[in-house]
Amino acid sequence: MTQSVVVQVGQCGNQVGCRFWDLALREHAAVNKVTAPLPGFGFFFFFSRSAGDGPDIYKGKICSLKARALLIDMEEGVVNEILQGPLRDVFDSKQLITDVSGSGNNWAVGHKIYGCQYRENIVEKLRKTAEHCDCLQCFFIIHSMGGGTGSGLGTLILNLLEDEFPEVYRFVTAVYPSGEDDVITSPYNSVLAMKELNEHADCVLPIENESLFDIVNKIHQMVNSGKLGSTVKQNSLVTSSAGITKAIQEKPFDAMNNIVANLLLNLTSSARFEGSLNMDLNEISMNLVPFPRLHYLVSSLTPLYTLADVNVPSRRLDQMFSDAFSRDHQLIQADPKHSLYLACALLVRGNVQISDLRRNIERLKPSLHFVSWNQEGWKTGLCSVPPVGHSHSLLALANNTCVKPTFMELRDRFMRLYKKKAHLHHYLQVDGMEQSCFSEAVSSLSDLIEEYNELDATKGGPRTDPSRLKIAV
Amino acid sequence: MSIVTVQLGQCGNQIGREVFNAICSDVHGTHGLCSKKENESYHDACKERFFIEAESGVPVARAVLVDMEPKVISQTLSIAAKSGYWKYDDHSHFCQKQGSGNNWANGYTVHGPRHKEVIMNLVQKEAEKCDRLGGFFTIMSMAGGTGSGLGAFVTQCLRDAFPSSFILNHVIWPYGTGEVIVQNYNSVLTLSHLYQSSDALLVHENDVIHKICAQLMHMKQISFKDVNQVIAHQLGSVFQPTYTAEDGLHYSRNPLGDLMETLVPHPEFKMLGLRNIPQMPENSLAYSTFSWPGLIKHLRQMLIANAKMEEGIDWQVQPPRPGSSIPSSHSTNKLLHFNTSIANLVILRGKDTHSADLGSFRDPSLYTSWLNPQDAFGAWKTPRAFNKYEKSASLVSNSQFLLKPLDNVVRKAWNMFASKAYVHQYTKYGIEEEDFLDSFTALEQVISSYTIL
Numbered sequence A: 001m002t003q004s005v006v007v008q009v010g011q012c013g014n015q016v017g018c019r020f021w022d023l024a025l026r027e028h029a030a031v032n033k034v035t036a037p038l039p040g041f042g043f044f045f046f047f048s049r050s051a052g053d054g055p056d057i058y059k060g061k062i063c064s065l066k067a068r069a070l071l072i073d074m075e076e077g078v079v080n081e082i083l084q085g086p087l088r089d090v091f092d093s094k095q096l097i098t099d100v101s102g103s104g105n106n107w108a109v110g111h112k113i114y115g116c117q118y119r120e121n122i123v124e125k126l127r128k129t130a131e132h133c134d135c136l137q138c139f140f141i142i143h144s145m146g147g148g149t150g151s152g153l154g155t156l157i158l159n160l161l162e163d164e165f166p167e168v169y170r171f172v173t174a175v176y177p178s179g180e181d182d183v184i185t186s187p188y189n190s191v192l193a194m195k196e197l198n199e200h201a202d203c204v205l206p207i208e209n210e211s212l213f214d215i216v217n218k219i220h221q222m223v224n225s226g227k228l229g230s231t232v233k234q235n236s237l238v239t240s241s242a243g244i245t246k247a248i249q250e251k252p253f254d255a256m257n258n259i260v261a262n263l264l265l266n267l268t269s270s271a272r273f274e275g276s277l278n279m280d281l282n283e284i285s286m287n288l289v290p291f292p293r294l295h296y297l298v299s300s301l302t303p304l305y306t307l308a309d310v311n312v313p314s315r316r317l318d319q320m321f322s323d324a325f326s327r328d329h330q331l332i333q334a335d336p337k338h339s340l341y342l343a344c345a346l347l348v349r350g351n352v353q354i355s356d357l358r359r360n361i362e363r364l365k366p367s368l369h370f371v372s373w374n375q376e377g378w379k380t381g382l383c384s385v386p387p388v389g390h391s392h393s394l395l396a397l398a399n400n401t402c403v404k405p406t407f408m409e410l411r412d413r414f415m416r417l418y419k420k421k422a423h424l425h426h427y428l429q430v431d432g433m434e435q436s437c438f439s440e441a442v443s444s445l446s447d448l449i450e451e452y453n454e455l456d457a458t459k460g461g462p463r464t465d466p467s468r469l470k471i472a473v
Numbered sequence B: 001m002s003i004v005t006v007q008l009g010q011c012g013n014q015i016g017r018e019v020f021n022a023i024c025s026d027v028h029g030t031h032g033l034c035s036k037k038e039n040e041s042y043h044d045a046c047k048e049r050f051f052i053e054a055e056s057g058v059p060v061a062r063a064v065l066v067d068m069e070p071k072v073i074s075q076t077l078s079i080a081a082k083s084g085y086w087k088y089d090d091h092s093h094f095c096q097k098q099g100s101g102n103n104w105a106n107g108y109t110v111h112g113p114r115h116k117e118v119i120m121n122l123v124q125k126e127a128e129k130c131d132r133l134g135g136f137f138t139i140m141s142m143a144g145g146t147g148s149g150l151g152a153f154v155t156q157c158l159r160d161a162f163p164s165s166f167i168l169n170h171v172i173w174p175y176g177t178g179e180v181i182v183q184n185y186n187s188v189l190t191l192s193h194l195y196q197s198s199d200a201l202l203v204h205e206n207d208v209i210h211k212i213c214a215q216l217m218h219m220k221q222i223s224f225k226d227v228n229q230v231i232a233h234q235l236g237s238v239f240q241p242t243y244t245a246e247d248g249l250h251y252s253r254n255p256l257g258d259l260m261e262t263l264v265p266h267p268e269f270k271m272l273g274l275r276n277i278p279q280m281p282e283n284s285l286a287y288s289t290f291s292w293p294g295l296i297k298h299l300r301q302m303l304i305a306n307a308k309m310e311e312g313i314d315w316q317v318q319p320p321r322p323g324s325s326i327p328s329s330h331s332t333n334k335l336l337h338f339n340t341s342i343a344n345l346v347i348l349r350g351k352d353t354h355s356a357d358l359g360s361f362r363d364p365s366l367y368t369s370w371l372n373p374q375d376a377f378g379a380w381k382t383p384r385a386f387n388k389y390e391k392s393a394s395l396v397s398n399s400q401f402l403l404k405p406l407d408n409v410v411r412k413a414w415n416m417f418a419s420k421a422y423v424h425q426y427t428k429y430g431i432e433e434e435d436f437l438d439s440f441t442a443l444e445q446v447i448s449s450y451t452i453l
Helices: A010-031 A077-084 A107-131 A149-164 A186-200 A209-225 A254-272 A281-288 A314-324 A354-367 A403-419 A424-428 A435-458 B009-028 B036-050 B070-083 B104-129 B146-161 B183-197 B206-216 B224-239 B255-263 B282-287 B292-305 B328-337 B400-418 B423-427 B433-451
Strands: A003-009 A045-047 A065-067 A069-073 A096-098 A136-144 A169-176 A203-208 A298-302 A340-350 A378-383 A392-400 B002-008 B063-067 B093-095 B133-141 B167-173 B200-205 B271-277 B341-350 B377-382 B391-399
Touching (some): A003 A149, A003 A254, A010 A169, A069 A107, A077 A096, A107 A149, A107 A424, A136 A281, A149 A186, A169 A186, A169 A281, A203 A209, A203 A298, A209 A254, A254 A281, A254 A378, A281 A340, A281 A378, A281 A392, A314 A354, A340 A354, A340 A435, A354 A378, A403 A435, A424 A435, B009 B133, B009 B146, B009 B167, B063 B104, B063 B146, B070 B093, B093 B104, B104 B146, B104 B183, B104 B423, B133 B255, B146 B167, B146 B183, B167 B183, B183 B400, B206 B224, B224 B271, B224 B391, B255 B341, B255 B377, B271 B400, B292 B341
Parallel strands (some): A003 A069, A136 A169, B133 B167, B200 B271, B341 B377
Antiparallel strands (some): A045 A065, B271 B391, B341 B391
């Protein structure tokens, strides 16, 4: 069993992280009905040494169980709320780093000022968390791109992780700002952060709030439409907060954040639970990243809810696969079906067999465009344990050129501000920031876009197969 | 003589347990259809070959389980123990935590050397438990990282440590439409390396077995367990005891040696395919009868026409007329239609095997010209029925069976290599572009050799 550490940075990172830990506890409690040792638990949790007479989970108290997490924010509000909430026992005070004034939505403040100030503290806490792991495999970093702390300090931490733990994978879940984002400087923050993601992350799962919002609305409509004969199982909603802590008050972003939390749970399910075709995190990185910089993966989760009637005809199973490729199930505003696939991974959970998987791949393949050198570029995984409330589920991860428009828009918004030098002084007055930081960042983004362009243009390679080696007979 | 099985990676371990299951349930089954004495010799021969008698009375499989992550091995050990009929040795396994990430280079250059000593110690222990070591049987897939990469390394170590033992690698060919995106790279690297250290490669293709499950066994929802059980049945039909000599006085003591002697006359040709008929759902067995002439006729046509199973055989394909010269312009036609063999082995189990006439397999036109048909064909028989089939016929063939699949894998890998996609994942662990080229060259050589048969 390997372990992973979640590093949640900034307001967004911590809010998503909070939902994640809640749902993770629920999932493990549902799966493991026998007493300790509990397999799979060790991936995200550990029992702290101050444990009295062992774990007390079944009496409803989670006193000695701790999350492998670091909670970092440069203002106290969000983290304090978590610590006063029902999850307070899961986190140790040694796992927190907070400050008071925040980063003012300024990447430079997060990255350079707080980065410098807290660097040693962060490294020390990371080392402590790593010590509790006998085989640390992956860091999950959660932050938004548009703000100051998540984006600035978050990407500094990414750098740190690469220096201190070069062998450990770095998966970043990054929430990108939408067009109507109310933070004016979000394009600056995002592009500056992108350069770091390009260079130091192993895999990035971009998320856009707009997409999460659309999915939440879709579910509301479904639940409230009251179609005759179909009632939705409440705890199966991918947006459901019905975690281990039932009394929780739903806050505005909770439904959306639950989707991201579920994404992380599904991503790691095969590493935590058994299955007939395991798909570990290192396999995801190996199979989905054909070239080092092209490591942005578009994700989609299905089904979004389960209907209360238990019998699932195979048609509904097939529908799950079709949905995974539809535009409205993607977690960013993109349409992978009409762009070029470099690689695609399908991680299925629950009572689904290899024949169902094969049938659906065969069915969907003709409508998808794969790059010429990866015509059968599918990575598949089967995990026997379904998520709570479902009999089966599917996570699709695509390395697809459909991320290009998102990046291009980001660059456009950046340029609109940058041309006028708007708000630039807030950044340049920070020690260590120069104009070159900006030009380098946008150039890095442009190079990335160019790589995607090239692939789109040539559809990834020559039309005819390259000629084979000739052997003298 | 005993065979030590080495199960490598998730696939290797999942199949391995089904194989021992199949062998055990065959031995304990009541459908032997032969005399008690015969049954007992069969039982004894099988036990010696695959199991050790433990004090508890439960036979212990002669196997070493290796994986780079723990979940599959622990599952395998517990499922075996639950059966009550057999189990694995509690100490005969080795696993790590992280897995190989589907990376051949990681399995071969990192895990291999790092864990060589521990793994080879386990193998040595198993080998020492055998009165007479008959050789090694390794089970692995080509598509992943551990079975393929670590598997190739371990095979090399076996060859170095046991230079005069037989090594048979059972290799699983992945589904054509990806299970793993870099499976073609992993396959090319595995095959080229195995070719150097192994005596023969016995191949099962997932696509083929899947079709058998769907069309012959009529399974609606096919799981990997189903696929693995069919594979286990086919392997059992080859490795359960048989008489190899014409007079049939005692069960063969050296199955791997006999197999190699018959099937691998030349080190350039090591790719073995396996066909087994009949194959049907268990509940249909009671209602079916078969005749040896019928089975043999089907099996022969499957060989000639390169059919993967007993449905959909192309009966139009016929061997070229003897004596006629084949100009090179016809050789591609030959490639497409007629499957030329180097050597074949037919194994018959069940009622009235003595009456079965295998003369049609000795037809010289089936074989390439540089071998005498007497030397190119072997037959093993036993009156003891296998796994509830009243009559069962298997064919292990060193022929052009695997030419097309091999060519496909190399083509796709080369395509991907031309764009350099994923290569950085391998160079990270010390497998450079040159190593890739060496592997490609080696396999093109094999393809060329099989093509011009």
